[in-house]
Amino acid sequence: MHTTDYVDTFIAVAEDSPAGGAAVPPERATPSVAGLTYRMIADHPYRYTSDDVIFTVWADRHGVAEADRARARAEFFAKGQPCLRSSDLPKRYGWGVHCDGEGRVALVPLGSDEYVALAGGVSPEGTPVTVTRAMRSKR
Template sequence: MERVDYVDTFIAVAEDCPATTGTPPPVKDDAPSVAARTYRLISAHPYEFTSGDVIFTVFADRHAIPDEDRVNARLEFYARSQPCLRSSQLGKRYGWGIHADARGHLALYAVDGPEYADFVSGRRFSDSGEPLTLTEAMRSSRA
């Protein structure tokens, strides 16, 4: 696992997130932002990809890395430190919490949804029955 992967964790929206509902990031001029690409990948494939998969896939797609070169490119990519999904605009700006299950696979939950409320209240548990680790997306501004 890459150092960016989470297991049995819920990343809540940042304390200073302006969104009161989960909103898909806008796509401008046929060049989706990192947030839009991340949203599209996770929302279209809930609990299919890990954080490491998502972060690298978004990078590789943005840089048009051919499929046959991605194994080596991924090794090079993760040879350096990379930001985790706590720094994603999904939780900082667009109102999406991110759940990583026991395998580290991800799904999105809108800040105004009942599932989100269950995660942040501690009513959701891991597959083993243990409490999930609860963390927040990074703030956009200093406290």
């Protein structure tokens, strides 16, 4: 089974991001992947892992019933899936993603003191974190 989870890692905003600061993805009649991902993480920081977020957003968008989610999750992660490094949150909207020691995620706004510390390799608890960047939009 594949995973998208990171542990003790900070995903910094992409080098080619147009964001000058953090912005909430715009509301739409049909919520976007970025909007659903934002809402799930922002409403529950450090509650879900990357796998939880990516699968739940996919399942919600595809209408997977709650009763079928365990089977669907196993099938979903039977092959590799894009991680949060490819999300529009750190690529377009100016959000860093902090993955704690248990792999749970939280959003960190670009330009905040917490973002600066995490981008420097130090977690809020003072422990070291691995810093990686979100994937660039252009080659």
